[in-house]
Amino acid sequence: MKGEMKELKFTVNGKPYELKVKPETLLVDLLRQELKLTGTKVGCLDSACGACTVNIDGKAVRSCSVLALQANGHEVTTIEGVADGDELHPIQQAMIDHGAIECGFCTPGMVMSARALLAESPDPTREEVKEAIQGNLCADAGYVKYIEAIEIAAKEIRGGK
Amino acid sequence: MGETKSEVFGNYSILGKAIPRVDAKAKVTGQAKYAADFEEANMLWGQIKRSPYAHARILNIDTSKAEKLPGVKAVTTGKDFGGFKWGWSGPTRDEEPLAVEKVRYQYEGVAGVAAVDEEIAQEACDLIEVDYEPLPGVFDPFEAMAEGAPLVHEGRPGNICVEYHWNFGDVEKAFAESYLVREDTFQTPRQAKGYLEPPAVVAYWPDPDRIVYIGAKGSPYFPYRILARCFNLPLSNVRIITPIIGSDFGGTKNDMTPADFSAVMLAKKAGRPVKIVTSQFDTLTTDLRRHPMWITVKTGVTKDGILKATSLKAVADGGAYTRMSPLTMFLVGTCMTLPYKLPNFKYDAYNYFTNNPSSAAMRGHGLYHSRFAADVQLDMIAEELGLDPVEIRLKNSIPNPKSGKIYKTVNDVHVATCGVQECIEKVAEAVNWKARKKKVEGYRAYGLGFAAATYNSGTKLSAHNACAAIIRVCEDGSVNYLTGATDVGQGSDTIMCAIVAEVLGIKLEDIDLKRVDSAFTPVDPGSYGSRVTVHAGEAATKAAQDAKNQLLEVAAEQFGVKPDDVDIKDKKVFVKSNPERNMAWERLVRIACYETPGKVIIGRGYSTQGISMYGLADFSKGVGDIGTNYSFTAQASEVEVDVETGVIKCTDNNVIAHDCGFPLNVQAVETQVQGGSYHQGISAAVYEEFKMDSGQTLNPNLVDYTRPRAYEAPMTQVIHVITNDPYGPFGAKEASEGSCCSAPPSIISAIHDATGVWINDLPAQPEKVFWALKKKREKGQK
Numbered sequence: 001m002k003g004e005m006k007e008l009k010f011t012v013n014g015k016p017y018e019l020k021v022k023p024e025t026l027l028v029d030l031l032r033q034e035l036k037l038t039g040t041k042v043g044c045l046d047s048a049c050g051a052c053t054v055n056i057d058g059k060a061v062r063s064c065s066v067l068a069l070q071a072n073g074h075e076v077t078t079i080e081g082v083a084d085g086d087e088l089h090p091i092q093q094a095m096i097d098h099g100a101i102e103c104g105f106c107t108p109g110m111v112m113s114a115r116a117l118l119a120e121s122p123d124p125t126r127e128e129v130k131e132a133i134q135g136n137l138c139a140d141a142g143y144v145k146y147i148e149a150i151e152i153a154a155k156e157i158r159g160g161k
Numbered sequence: 162m163g164e165t166k167s168e169v170f171g172n173y174s175i176l177g178k179a180i181p182r183v184d185a186k187a188k189v190t191g192q193a194k195y196a197a198d199f200e201e202a203n204m205l206w207g208q209i210k211r212s213p214y215a216h217a218r219i220l221n222i223d224t225s226k227a228e229k230l231p232g233v234k235a236v237t238t239g240k241d242f243g244g245f246k247w248g249w250s251g252p253t254r255d256e257e258p259l260a261v262e263k264v265r266y267q268y269e270g271v272a273g274v275a276a277v278d279e280e281i282a283q284e285a286c287d288l289i290e291v292d293y294e295p296l297p298g299v300f301d302p303f304e305a306m307a308e309g310a311p312l313v314h315e316g317r318p319g320n321i322c323v324e325y326h327w328n329f330g331d332v333e334k335a336f337a338e339s340y341l342v343r344e345d346t347f348q349t350p351r352q353a354k355g356y357l358e359p360p361a362v363v364a365y366w367p368d369p370d371r372i373v374y375i376g377a378k379g380s381p382y383f384p385y386r387i388l389a390r391c392f393n394l395p396l397s398n399v400r401i402i403t404p405i406i407g408s409d410f411g412g413t414k415n416d417m418t419p420a421d422f423s424a425v426m427l428a429k430k431a432g433r434p435v436k437i438v439t440s441q442f443d444t445l446t447t448d449l450r451r452h453p454m455w456i457t458v459k460t461g462v463t464k465d466g467i468l469k470a471t472s473l474k475a476v477a478d479g480g481a482y483t484r485m486s487p488l489t490m491f492l493v494g495t496c497m498t499l500p501y502k503l504p505n506f507k508y509d510a511y512n513y514f515t516n517n518p519s520s521a522a523m524r525g526h527g528l529y530h531s532r533f534a535a536d537v538q539l540d541m542i543a544e545e546l547g548l549d550p551v552e553i554r555l556k557n558s559i560p561n562p563k564s565g566k567i568y569k570t571v572n573d574v575h576v577a578t579c580g581v582q583e584c585i586e587k588v589a590e591a592v593n594w595k596a597r598k599k600k601v602e603g604y605r606a607y608g609l610g611f612a613a614a615t616y617n618s619g620t621k622l623s624a625h626n627a628c629a630a631i632i633r634v635c636e637d638g639s640v641n642y643l644t645g646a647t648d649v650g651q652g653s654d655t656i657m658c659a660i661v662a663e664v665l666g667i668k669l670e671d672i673d674l675k676r677v678d679s680a681f682t683p684v685d686p687g688s689y690g691s692r693v694t695v696h697a698g699e700a701a702t703k704a705a706q707d708a709k710n711q712l713l714e715v716a717a718e719q720f721g722v723k724p725d726d727v728d729i730k731d732k733k734v735f736v737k738s739n740p741e742r743n744m745a746w747e748r749l750v751r752i753a754c755y756e757t758p759g760k761v762i763i764g765r766g767y768s769t770q771g772i773s774m775y776g777l778a779d780f781s782k783g784v785g786d787i788g789t790n791y792s793f794t795a796q797a798s799e800v801e802v803d804v805e806t807g808v809i810k811c812t813d814n815n816v817i818a819h820d821c822g823f824p825l826n827v828q829a830v831e832t833q834v835q836g837g838s839y840h841q842g843i844s845a846a847v848y849e850e851f852k853m854d855s856g857q858t859l860n861p862n863l864v865d866y867t868r869p870r871a872y873e874a875p876m877t878q879v880i881h882v883i884t885n886d887p888y889g890p891f892g893a894k895e896a897s898e899g900s901c902c903s904a905p906p907s908i909i910s911a912i913h914d915a916t917g918v919w920i921n922d923l924p925a926q927p928e929k930v931f932w933a934l935k936k937k938r939e940k941g942q943k
Contacts, residue, residue, distance in 0.1 A: 037191070038191070038197075040191070041357070041407075042438075043863075046862050049863050079189075079190065083190055088189070096181050096185040097181060098828070099167075099181070099829060099831070100832070101185045101188050102652065103358070103408040104189070105356075105358045108191050129871075130871045133871045134871050138840070139355045139356050139407075139650075139868075140408050142835035142837075142874065143871040144876050144877055
């Protein structure tokens with residue numbers, strides 16, 4: 001009854017993959033269960049919480065709302081691919097330094113949404129920051145320090161301006 | 162923009178500043194492992210078969226078709242547990258791991274399946290045939306209390322789960338002497354805990370008589386005890402391993418779920434590890450919720466607005482099982498005598514079983530309901546008497562006791578430090594309260610509301626309360642810290658490492674914290690009731706001091722001085738009377754460990770402070786302390802009301818002052834207070850509520866069940882009020898739950914300030930506000 005395995009060619013965190021996947025496999029399940037990239041979290045599978053946000057070609061996408069095959073030919077970045085070796089991305093560093101993180105379950109998704117925002121809009125207004133992470137539910141930290149941390153990171157990336 | 166530097170408090174090397182969390186790097190890089198991220202070799206996936214009925218007798222369960230499905234490795238039903246029942250305390254064990262004779266709420270678990278993958282496990286659940294005899298149910302406390310109502314539990318007449326009647330002073334006499342007596346009824350919603358991480362578990366049996374359980378539990382020693390009893394094993398053979406936890410907020414991640422029991426039973430039957438990850442749908446339909454409550458407050462005041470007496474009646478929907486309801490109803494009453502002086506107080510509590518999912522503890526547990534009702538009513542009283550909301554709070558609030566003195570309430574609650582007056586003054590100043598003006602811009606009306614609150618910290622219940630800590634100083638100078646306490650996101654792991662480093666005189670990065678693994682860490686009650694920082698902090702201090710004393714003896718010998726003439730600071734060991742004589746921390750440790758015969762430096766300590774003071778609270782009489790100490794909060798919130806649609810939005814004009822005694826980690830206190838205010842406070846006031854129909858949850862997803870998002874988040878400013886409580890480690894009290902209690906009344910008062918309507922029934926969702934405004938307009942026209 002289920003469709004036969006299909007070929008998927010894409011890159012994840014810069015590494016090329018050629019895999020055979022079931023057509024119904026969600027990208028999030030492929031990342032977590034097949035590629036063991038468990039930094040991407042599953043909160044709801046309804047595209048409502050944003051915990052599974054990854055970047056596809058630099059854009060923030062909820063990996064529970066796309067099939068793995070839809071990533072064919074695209075570049076996927078997960079939270080594991082954000083830091084450059086031991087060098088944290090300014091967004092990650094700002095979230096640590098500014099005390100934004102509590103339980104951390106929403107954090108990977110927050111980072112991925114913020115990364116997509118700053119790639120497109122290096123000097124965002126506060127409203128734009130709020131808008132960029134409005135699909136990312138946090139349960140405990142109240143958003144304030146996340147919003148401020150993203151602003152701090154934006155400034156850092158702009159060279160302190 | 163956005164760069165707010167944290168303040169510095171006290172004169173410590175590490176504490177009292179912004180301390181980056183010890184687990185933040187793992188969390189921000191995706192390396193932190195939560196329960197659902199664990200895998201074991203040869204692991205099976207489990208699923209739970211759930212009842213479609215809210216109340217039904219189970220006539221038969223036929224699992225034969227499921228068992229024959231290829232890929233299914235084990236099936237379990239409630240009968241496998243041999244009549245085992247469990248509960249929050251001995252006398253309240255009324256719940257089975259999986260329902261055997263009767264289901265009492267919709268989607269209660271009736272069977273579990275383990276299979277080679279999740280899909281086969283789900284398919285097998287669908288093949289399990291259950292014959293039910295549907296029964297009439299009761300779906301709110303008023304149905305439950307009606308004469309002849311169906312019983313949720315046979316043998317529990319009237320569906321009464323908890324009932325308390327307390328009476329302090331002479332309430333009737335005080336009412337008779339009062340200038341004004343008001344009675345108002347308020348309602349709090351059925352609210353989800355709101356953690357994003359659905360509960361997950363991986364369980365296996367490494368030997369036929371040993372359990373390993375890896376699960377998202379804020380109170381890991383609950384499953385430790387419960388599983389030992391359930392599977393008839395010595396505690397030494399039950400190993401609970403605690404992963405990183407994606408928030409808790411009380412309830413489901415404190416104790417057990419059908420999935421927890423099933424995973425362990427299925428692993429036993431299949432002889433393989435079993436993992437069960439709960440879906441968000443199951444989380445929202447079956448996990449424990451905040452009690453919906455109907456609160457009637459009758460209050461008498463003098464002409465000047467001085468509180469004379471309060472009579473409180475709380476009616477709660479306890480749901481299908483007792484769980485923590487006895488504690489909830491105690492908490493609703495106990496802190497009515499804080500943060501304002503109240504000489505006469507009466508409390509009648511009624512908690513009913515219903516055929517709804519069970520209610521339980523949630524951030525702001527208990528106090529959130531009654532403090533909301535009482536604080537909004539205080540504004541109603543102020544309005545009637547023509548008094549200012551800040552003025553009426555200031556004149557009633559409890560002054561900070563002088564050092565060494567204790568303020569005792571009429572119900573024997575003891576308060577050593579109380580910063581509520583300072584909180585009120587500082588917030589009023591920060592929002593320029595006296596100069597505030599009503600503002601209407603087109604269809605938008607703005608209003609500012611004020612509230613004050615309290616919360617118990619270092620909660621102590623009957624039975625085991627103490628927290629213990631073990632320090633292992635490794636021979637290279639690095640330190641392992643073993644704790645029974647669990648960080649569910651509040652930041653306690655960081656605080657404990659910071660305390661240990663501060664006491665030992667070394668760096669934060671020298672401390673490696675071991676999260677709970679019941680095979681190695683000391684037993685602990687868990688994360689609830691804002692108990693961790695106070696109790697675990699005391700344990701950490703004592704354990705570190707114990708290890709330090711052992712090392713100072715060695716140092717004294719080396720320097721040829723007395724141990725009290727040696728100290729350690731910034732990783733340097735020195736003679737206090739002659740600091741020129743010193744050596745590096747690493748050298749001292751090496752000497753201690755290697756100088757013949759060589760020592761093993763292990764420090765230990767456990768908390769006694771909270772438990773040794775004033776004894777324990779008596780739930781039935783309502784006297785005594787539930788807390789070791791008490792935090793205080795004041796908050797001003799501004800709202801924007803769309804008077805055409807009834808939509809409420811917080812503005813950034815939102816200020817909280819919080820008296821947490823002493824902020825050990827300044828940043829973490831701010832995040833805790835901002836989060837508690839927004840996610841569980843403002844959210845309850847404006848956004849969140851489960852819609853129910855005959856026991857069925859109508860909005861069981863995060864689209865229809867509205868959680869607060871970044872777009873509407875107020876940029877809440879936090880003011881630290883320092884009172885240095887003598888019963889908390891380094892003066893600390895709780896920082897999180899108080900803000901859940903001040904946010905709702907401040908929002909409701911702000912809506913009133915903007916529009917003139919009172920929304921007594923939370924949440925103030927647009928429809929409710931719209932009709933209230935329409936009614937007010939129509940009344941005005943007549």
